[in-house]
Amino acid sequence: MDSIADNNMVVGYETAPASLMAGARGRKPRRTLSRRNIIVYGTLTLVALYYLLPLYVMIVTSLKGMPEIRVGNIFAPPLEITFEPWVKAWSEACTGLNCDGLSRGFWNSVRITVPSVIISIAIASVNGYALANWRFKGADLFFTILIVGAFIPYQVMIYPIVIVLRELGVYGTLTGLIIVHTIFGMPILTLLFRNYFAGLPEELFKAARVDGAGFWTIYFKIMLPMSLPIFVVAMILQVTGIWNDFLFGVVFTRPEYYPMTVQLNNIVNSVQGVKEYNVNMAATILTGLVPLTVYFVSGRLFVRGIAAGAVKG
Numbered sequence: 001m002d003s004i005a006d007n008n009m010v011v012g013y014e015t016a017p018a019s020l021m022a023g024a025r026g027r028k029p030r031r032t033l034s035r036r037n038i039i040v041y042g043t044l045t046l047v048a049l050y051y052l053l054p055l056y057v058m059i060v061t062s063l064k065g066m067p068e069i070r071v072g073n074i075f076a077p078p079l080e081i082t083f084e085p086w087v088k089a090w091s092e093a094c095t096g097l098n099c100d101g102l103s104r105g106f107w108n109s110v111r112i113t114v115p116s117v118i119i120s121i122a123i124a125s126v127n128g129y130a131l132a133n134w135r136f137k138g139a140d141l142f143f144t145i146l147i148v149g150a151f152i153p154y155q156v157m158i159y160p161i162v163i164v165l166r167e168l169g170v171y172g173t174l175t176g177l178i179i180v181h182t183i184f185g186m187p188i189l190t191l192l193f194r195n196y197f198a199g200l201p202e203e204l205f206k207a208a209r210v211d212g213a214g215f216w217t218i219y220f221k222i223m224l225p226m227s228l229p230i231f232v233v234a235m236i237l238q239v240t241g242i243w244n245d246f247l248f249g250v251v252f253t254r255p256e257y258y259p260m261t262v263q264l265n266n267i268v269n270s271v272q273g274v275k276e277y278n279v280n281m282a283a284t285i286l287t288g289l290v291p292l293t294v295y296f297v298s299g300r301l302f303v304r305g306i307a308a309g310a311v312k313g
Helices: 002-023 035-062 084-091 103-133 139-150 154-168 174-198 202-210 215-226 228-243 247-252 260-268 277-308
Strands: none
Touching (some): 103 139, 103 277, 154 247, 202 215, 260 277
């Protein structure tokens, strides 16, 4: 018995390394500092620096006083940090006849962006849901018209829209600008929602129909709970596009309703007095904070939603 146990121990001892060697076969681990990784990460680093360098210059310039800026070294960090340019850009800088800074334009932009985003996303989501799941007569023609509308240059339609808004009595008001942003956001948002809803399991829609659910019941109880990623994408696209818009803001509103971007242009391009570069940089950063904040807060769902709502057959 002892000899049998010894033989088993010897066999186990001899076969164990063979099994380990068999399990160790496969692709050789890739080196961290391989040529491919150096090229990829080096390129990404250069691209990141290319986009971050202007932001760095804007931030350090906005924290300097004018005597330090006149020295000419735009890349040097501030020797003495001051937030006076930020205060002046927000509440004291002159935009035409008014010297109340960007604060008035900020609240105008909020009053324009919030209803425009909500209304356009609500209508586009219903349009996309109907085009994906409810094949009504003329759906293909309607969808084609929307897609064509997404690629028509805005400048071509400015004059006809001015005439329409004037006839409706809303030209030069915030209401008219909200209508414009809602309409122009409709084609691309409808395309995104239509493709997203078309990618959801069709069995869920059919099962709900068998159970007697109607148009709005399926939309609110089945489609909406599964559509958070594409709603985030639509929100980011609309907030970014509407908040950063300059053309529509300067064409379709009056000075008292100018959005933040128009007031920023008036501050930066002012020809009166001394050119205050620190105030201009602070005003530029303040104008871009809202879309940046929205993206960083909800950016985790952005790529997921874009991939799900990509163009499909």
